[in-house]
Amino acid sequence: MANDEGQAPKSGGRIEGGVDAVVVGASFEGLGAAAMLGKAGLKTILLGAGGASLDDARREFEPGYFCLDGEQLVTHLDPELISAIELYRHGLEFANRRLDSVYYFADGSAAHVDGDPYNSREAIAEFAPGDAARYTEFLELSLESARALRPLFSGAAAPPIAAPLAGAAERYLTASVEDVVDAAFEDERLISMLTAEALFRGAPRAGEAFSFASYIRRLAGEAAGLQGAAAFAKDGAHGVRAAARRAAQAARVDFRPATGVTRVLVEWDRVAGVETSDGGQIRAPVVVNALDARRAFVDLIGPELLDIEFQAGIESPAPRFGEARVHFAMNGEPRDERTLANMTRRLVYAPAREEIAHAFAAARRGEVEGPLIMEAIFPSAFDPTLAPEKACVVSALVHPVPFRSAADDAFREQIAAAARLTFERIAPGAGARIIATDVRIACDEANASGAPARAFASPPGVIAAWARSRKLAGAAGIEGYFFCGPEARIGPGLNGAAGRRAAQAAIRYARQKVHG
Amino acid sequence: MTKRRQFDLIVIGAEPAGFAAAGCAAREGARTALIRTGDKSLREASMPGVPDFVWRKLNLQDMGLDAKPVGARVSLFEGGRSFKTYQSERKTHDALEAAGITDHHLWADFSGQLVRLREEGETLTQRASAPAGRNSAPALLGALAKEDGASAAERMTSTSAALLEDYFVNGDLKTHLASAALGPFGLGGDEAGSALALASLTAPAAWRMRASAKGPSLERVLEEAASAAGVEIIDARIRGLDADDKGVSLSLHDGEGLRARRLMAASTDAAARAGLEVSAAFSPLTRRDGAVANVRLRFSKAPDAPGGDKDAIFYLADNFASFAEARDAALEGRIPEKAPISFEFHKDEIIVHAPYCPAYLMSDGEVREWSEQDRQALGQQIVARLAPHLNGAARSIKRVDVRVVPAAAHQADRAGLTAPAPSHDPIGAAAKLALDLIRGE
Secondary structure, three states, X not given: OOOOOOOOOOOOOOEEOOOOEEEEOOOHHHHHHHXXXXXXXXXXXXXXXXXHHHOOOOEEEEOOEEEOOOXXXXXXXXXXXXXXXXXXXXXXXXXXXXXXXXXXXXXXXXXXXXXXXXXXXHHHHHHOHHHHHHHHHHHHHHHHHHHHHHHHHOOOOOOOOOHHHHXXXXXXXXXXXXXXXXXXXXXXXXHHHHHHHHHOOOOOOOOOOOOOHHHHXXXXXXXXXXXXXXXXXXXXXXXXXXXXXXXXXXXXXXXXXXXOXXXXXXXXXXXXXXXXXXXXXXEOOEEEEOOOHHHHHHHOOOHHHOOHHHHHHHOOOOOOEEEEEEEEEEEOOOOOHHHHHHOOOEEEEEOOHHHHHHHHHHHHOOOOOOOOEEEEEOHHHHOHHHOOOOEEEEEEEEEEEEOOOOOOHHHHHHHHXXXXXXXXXXXXXXXXXXXXXXXXXXXXXXXXXXXXXXXXXXXXXXXXHHHHHHHHHOHHHOEOEEEOOHHHOOOOOOOOHHHHHHHHHHHXXXXXXXXX | OOOOEEEEEXXXXXXXXXXXXXXXXXHOOOOEEEEEOOOOOOOOOOEOOOOHHHHHHOOHHHOOOOEEEOOOEEEEOHHHXXXXXXXXXXXXXXXXXXXXXXXXXXXXXXXXXXXXXXXXXXXXXXXXXXXXXOOXXXXXXXXXXXXXXXXXXXXXXXXXXXXXXXHOOOHHHHHHHHHHHOHHHOOOOOOOOOHHHHHHOOOOOOOOEEEOOOOOOHHHHHHHHHHHOOOEEEEOOEEEEEEOOOOEEEEEOOOOEEEEEEEEEOOHHHHHHOOOOOEEOOOOOOOOOOEEEEEEEEEOOOOOOHHHOOOOEEEEOOOOHHHHHHHHHHHOOOOOOOOOEEEXXXXXXXXXXXXXXXXXXXEOOEEEOOOHHHHHHHHHHHHHHHHHHOOOHHHHEEEEEEEEEEOOOOOOOOOOEEEOOOOOOHHHHHHHHHHHHHHOO
């Protein structure tokens, strides 16, 4: 821990050498990449603050009520990164490794589904007996496809898949949610449940080609070692990042949060280091960039050094949808056991088909009209210090809301109203106990992290995201430059695979330079 | 039990694509039958183009087909503006230039890009040669594993909005291209994969044709060509089908049974009309949402076409965004107010194609079916939209017929029955599928 925040050494015009790698941007991907580079024995400097959220695990949004910003659940933590930088040894802890889900439907009914997707068959057999056999078959194919396609979801090339599974896997990647789900099932609730999971936090609509792939990606994810499960990390996303940060420090990464980067130095077609915001230079043969693609390529390298076709793909089309995190401060506590049990579960509102169509159409018009797809958890059930006694905090993610890079109070109020309306479907009557509502959308996350708002928009479909990620990983043909910004990620959630892959490529490159 | 007749290939659907597919297969020496189920397809004034390989295979030059390409594609806008493209790329380019649209410089580039995109799209999405359920060619996974897999995936999933944005600034041009490319599939410009709809416009026979008023229709000619090639045409309704490892058994309503090694439908619509579930080759153009309305306006005297071009296809669409808006409205169960439509002149009629209609209607949270009033309301809405472009002829409308047909849903992996992926070249797509099927083994 040579350099802690705030005391970054002033390099003021100095040229610093003897550095093997520079990582720009202290996002989770950046931290992970830096830790891996450090562990591989490269002298690594990590530049750029990861934003305010790095310092504050919790935010008091109402006197006595705290929320955790950032991802509320962990579903896709890259297992290779976890083991490569030994995140568990550096303090990664889960308050709950496998949250069960309770789905609430438009008709007022609910279904409790085991947190291990493999066991979801039992719940389905109970509430949709007519579809039970088909669901079992579907689940097996989906889980197997998900396992087989896992490399694809972390940004690698498609793996070869043996014949019996290949047809299903290919279909799952190209088909729309409706194509798969309507063809297979009759029970409206089962259809709603699968549709909600597939569309949650993504830009594609249910009828759009390629939209089902996000469900398969969801099943391919791993939280605390269990495929397709969702886990609650101690201190939420902050806890995971803190572990990555400790791993980087243990790997002797020189962390300079106060130092920004103004330019990436390119000599011939190779990276030569970076120019820092204090006017100095750090010479290094490897630069890993975890900032967004626009800054990483256009601002820091400059369009004149980039291939024209490559530039065309940097700016993705304007995002259509975003998501909103809504925190409710609720007083009173439930007394009945069922509700108490539900407080350590993941509560999902799965809207009916028409409700989903309506929500997406409204979002496209720039409006928010509930009910929306909602995933709600009770962080205060895992960490009682987040709420006063006999009170609780609900954190909910709602989707879809229109994407806006700036927001006014009226927009926030629309979201709050839609979220309350949706939450009523989960907990009828609970609205009366809500004493404060906090709405956090893309621009708030952007302000906190310094990244542009579009980095927090709902990501494009899996195949499109994969294509963009692969393209950007090629990094414009500049040797020694590796990219792991938000555009390199495939799908939503804390992941780390992009950082891990960038670091692996950087390490290979550095070793090649030494030996060859 | 009568003895079941045996065929190599049975084609369902007595429409041009079906006759062409059956005829081509028969010319290759396959024992082929075509089943005419008697269900009417949508009424159209123009008909799909016939690609060269079908033309040659069926010797259409000897069949007395008197048809010529549709004169132009014409978009009509508010305020009397219009925009035209022609079958000849040169002529289109010149027209763009004459209209003072600077985008004409990019036209050749754009067309070239579309051709590449279509060819790539075809290799990726064409896996029809293996019958459903025995799919052995996962083209997509193979493509994604290749070094340039990312660019293939990018092209395949890109939206027509992004593609048009890359090339053009003129709004009318973009709207016009969207009308021609997206309208027939009821897609929005922002849909993943909709760039392939634009690309499909470059298919060899994507430009539609019109038969002369005196000569036989294309359907009649292709039917004759199919018979001449040895296709057995069977008039019957289908009661059920049964697939096994060796082929497909069909039972007909008159009690007869047929047996074929391979079975295909002329199109997903033909299968839907025959009441069968079909497995289409994957394509983002496979439309599933909503319904299509076919509206016929009958006039007491033949109306004049805008610009005097009676052989053109006319499009009405306000702007590029109206495609996605109309699709959203249809998805929500509303009749969109200004949905993109197309229309053609046919003798004393105008035939309107309105592809952005909801499959069911939602009012006050209640779902209901289309009623006669709804159909009439849609008809009146369309008359009102056409009126400004008809030079007063709207007054002489005698009758408005509205037919609403649910868009065909395709089912993947449905054993037995295959259909070609939707395309702007339905005859070519069906004929290729038929040839693939009989050569498959």
